[in-house]
Amino acid sequence: MELAATVLKELPRDIRNISGLTLGISQPAYEKICKEIDTFQNKILSIAEKDESSDEVFQLNIQMFPVSMSSKRKKTSLIQKKIAVET
Numbered sequence: 001m002e003l004a005a006t007v008l009k010e011l012p013r014d015i016r017n018i019s020g021l022t023l024g025i026s027q028p029a030y031e032k033i034c035k036e037i038d039t040f041q042n043k044i045l046s047i048a049e050k051d052e053s054s055d056e057v058f059q060l061n062i063q064m065f066p067v068s069m070s071s072k073r074k075k076t077s078l079i080q081k082k083i084a085v086e087t
Helices: 002-010 027-050 071-086
Strands: none
Touching: none
16 A cells, blocks of 8 residues: 555556545445456456566555445444453
């Protein structure tokens, strides 16, 4: 993440690609997206492996994590806290 922040400041747009999405999704959608990410990574890897004239190294990062807590996780968290207090 620190490297990405530096790149934003130092490298021109024509040699970097940085984007992001914030999504409201369900667990089934999350699982489907994770499978799509795996497929995408394999396609990217295949392109790179076939590139016989590679002359530069790039870093590709893909992160996906919750920025909120689902009501289901909130309930579980509250139950766990209650159990911890009672023991």
